[in-house]
Amino acid sequence: MSGGFLAELREVWNRQKKNWRTVVTRQIFNRFFNELTLNYLEIYITLLGAGKVQLGAVKSASGLAQAIISPPLGIIRDRYNIRKIYLIGVGLFTFIPLIFALSPNWYWIAPAIFLSGLAMMIGSCVIICDLSLPSHDRATGKALCEGIGALPTILAPTVAAGLLTLFGGIGIGSIRKLYWIQFFARVVLFFYVYKNLTDIERINTKTDRVNIIRDFQEVFERGTSTVRWLFFQGFNMFTLTMLTTFRYPYVYEVKQGSQFIIGGIGTTMLITETIFSTIIGRIADNIGRKRAFYILMPLMAAANIALILAPSPRWLLVSGFLMGFRMIASFSYGSMTPELVPRDCLGRWRGIVGFVTGLAAIPAPIIGGYIWERFGPEWVFISITLIDLLVRLPLLYSVPETLNRKLKDG
Template sequence: MRNMGEGLVLKGVSFLKRQETAFNVNMVRRSVENFAVSLVQQYQSIYLIALGANSVQIGLVNSLAGVGATLTALPSGWAIDRYGLKRTFFFGTIFMAVGALLFGLATSWLWTIPAMFIFTLAARVNQTSCPVVCGSSLVNEDRAVGMQLCDSLAAISGIVAPIVGAAVIAASGGMTADGIRPIFWIQFVVLVAEFGLVAWKFSNPSKRATPKRGLGMFEGVREVLSKGVAVKRFLLYQSIMTVPFFLNMIYIPLYAAEVKGADAFTLGGMATAALLVPLILSIPSGKLADRFGRKRVVYLCLPLYCLSLVLLAFAPVGASWMLIASGVFQGFYMLGMVTGTAMRAEIVPISLLGSWGGLLGLFGGVVGIIVPVSAGWIWNLAGPASVLTLLIAATVVGGTVLTTMPETLKMKREI
């Protein structure tokens, strides 16, 4: 067993040594950012409730933030192709820190609107930039493993963060506005540290060392649509699968707290459990995806994610162990989405990955405007469990669309 562990470590070190500095530094950057995001994610909806919001107003805050993400999507993708990844990471990280600061200063749920708007806008810039690093610096045969390895390191910080958040909240007075507020101060400090890391260590990948300055924003989108393979179908798939991304973040913790009686430590345990699956299975699933294809791995993950929703729906009130078990299976959503991200990097030329990411962000942003507030109304009119039904339906439809996509593992593409 020890020799097997040493062998895995040596293979991991060998894998990292043959990758570009941009990829290795970005793994660390993403882990730092994931700690900052995971620190508050489970408690954000509870914070808004404590500040006086109801379920519809929580949806409204997130939908308005989605407007910011949508407006930023195409410009951020164009900026990546025109000015380079380092500058876009600068912008995204510093404004995420500003958003965290505004959250900490909020005294009413209305004051969280500008905080969420700025934070989500800036996070969209970094979310658009991050996959471009892997898409530009990894060869096809390494891409799924590389992305899953990056996800594993981010999962470690994400496992620690919710427990740290729960401990800080418990020490600060419990799940009240004043009890939750200190975790936003910590988030601000961590994001400032991430900015320093980007300034000190990050450099653009060699294939993108010279930004493509000739194309305008809409010209880049036209080239994506003309030179990419099945990009419209992938846009549809990604947009549908963005529905669980938003609702997992907003309404799953709220459902667990309000309907199933989860406390701060149970919510933290659910978030930690959800990250255990990517941490433990990311490398094996990446190897499977690099050997047998991306789609097969996604097909394995989606039913297990739906199982997490079934467990959550049928968990007795106060059954923390069942809620945490639901969290474990929720991790398969992220595992499948990371594998899908490898596909998205393989269907357009490398020089257009920024514009492609911006286009995906635009459609994801539209989903982010419509879905949270719609789910809030559904929650009120049809009951909290209806949101879980919506999640299962979106997953089934997304999986069906994926069956129409070509397998991308051996696909050749332009530089």
């Protein structure tokens, strides 16, 4: 049975286009080196002198960048060369670790995060996946990206913990060394995609004169349940940004977790993704994206509860294992995003989604910092759980299932 399943995944991989396999390969290695610093960013900012509200304000710079760049980027993607746009973003993304490594205080982190937000949007491979993956392989393809990508990345948190120990423990100087390693790796990966990525095939590139209002109005007219989906994605980004901003400061400051506990949480999250991502992705491609999300919702809530109630640092690993299902859920329901609009609207649609989620990401960490200081750190994660259950779940229920709905060519 397992042999047949693996053979099916191999067939899914082999029948995809070279460009998709190229960006996935880059994503696999990029994710490994991102993980070296990912778990320590918020701790690094606080070590540089930021309080919890200040930490939230700094993290909100990414949402601001996303909100600013998404609408024009959406129009540009529907009209111009996707390969060139992607390479510009990857090139900018390459130099972000330098700013982190050279920052003398937490004020400098804000522009670094702002530029990182711009680079991640411009260099996002999601539009390449939208255009390259057929509907019947979309959730599985995204799961393969996350599942295969998680395999080498499982080692990254432990490697980071070992390097920090070698560098003298958690501290400003030690974390800066991780950013230097990340920088050199990104330089190599940029040249890899530059050499291997070719022009992206697509149908009906827009060539008429730009009319911003009409261009975006067309997306809503031809799309399905677009407004409700934007609300769903907005609340998703709100809770995700709040969670990622305060998860590791909570582990480090409140639960007294060491670098090995922090690394262990990251590792268990990745183990979950590796084991279950392709399974859930295939389920989503068979029974529906929404049903797959309903299955995972209790596990996402349990992750936050386990984080709060953990009696000792070691028990935090249980929370980490359960948190991995939140990422799996994201590409399960995320497969619906390109299936709600015609193919020739994808760039603008992704721009609208990016604008809304960017706006949602701006207040989320600031509100989370206020909740932490005013009501207590546990209430950050309680709030996330309540929003998931009382807001996001009903919103998703109101959106039609998109499985077997083929993208129109316009």
